Amino acid sequence: MEITKGTIDCFFNEKGYGFLSDEAGIRRFFHIKDTTPGFRPESGCPVLFEAKNGKKGPSAAHVREDPEAVRPAHPKGRCFCPHCGTSIIPRLVLNIGTPVYSVCSFCGGIVADFRKPREDPRTKHISTKLSLLVILIAILLPLSKSSTLAIILEITILFMLISCYAIPWAFKMLLNR
Numbered sequence: 001m002e003i004t005k006g007t008i009d010c011f012f013n014e015k016g017y018g019f020l021s022d023e024a025g026i027r028r029f030f031h032i033k034d035t036t037p038g039f040r041p042e043s044g045c046p047v048l049f050e051a052k053n054g055k056k057g058p059s060a061a062h063v064r065e066d067p068e069a070v071r072p073a074h075p076k077g078r079c080f081c082p083h084c085g086t087s088i089i090p091r092l093v094l095n096i097g098t099p100v101y102s103v104c105s106f107c108g109g110i111v112a113d114f115r116k117p118r119e120d121p122r123t124k125h126i127s128t129k130l131s132l133l134v135i136l137i138a139i140l141l142p143l144s145k146s147s148t149l150a151i152i153l154e155i156t157i158l159f160m161l162i163s164c165y166a167i168p169w170a171f172k173m174l175l176n177r
Contacts (some may be wrong), residue, residue: 004051005066011041020047020060028058036064042087083109 001170011018016032018041028051034122035041046069049060065085078087090102090111101113 002051003048004060005069006047006049006060007040008043008045008047010043020049020063022049022051026051026058028060029054029056030060030063034059034061034063036062038084039064040086079111081107081109081111083107 005023006028009021009027017029019027019029021027028049030041030049030112032041034049036084041063046066047063048066049063052059053059076090078100080086081088082109087105088103088104088106088111091105092102093100099114101115102111103109103110142145
């Protein structure tokens with residue numbers, strides 16, 4: 001069977017059936033048994049289905065949500081859960097009156113996270129280390145009069161720069177993959 005794109009015109013939850021229109025404008029009947037498990041049909045939802053002719057006219061089988069289609073914005077403060085795809089009014093989780101995150105009332109998945117991203121503890125004090133290093137350079141460079149001592153001092157400073165800046169930066173890049 002050929003897979004066709006369409007949009008649900010209406011669905012009656014109490015009766016368990018509805019109608020959808022394909023791209024050619026043909027209105028087709030479908031029953032809740034004709035949908036994939038976990039899919040909850042709603043008006044205006046873009047779907048994929050297999051077109052067939054039933055006893056009473058055009059019908060649809062294997063109705064499922066179209067994953068490539070962009071769903072329209074939902075009225076009345078509703079949105080679609082990114083985990084289960086259900087139309088919901090997200091429930092806010094508060095901490096002392098401040099929103100922390102919102103959750104889906106059906107699957108419990110986090111819909112939106114309002115917490116600020118935490119700073120990586122490994123890179124937290126880099127600016128402090130760098131400012132101390134600059135002060136150390138300013139103090140020690142005038143003291144180095146021989147060229148050997150200056151080279152050792154420069155190598156030490158270079159090693160300190162690498163250890164306090166480049167290595168934590170590399171770890172941060174690896175962790176954010």
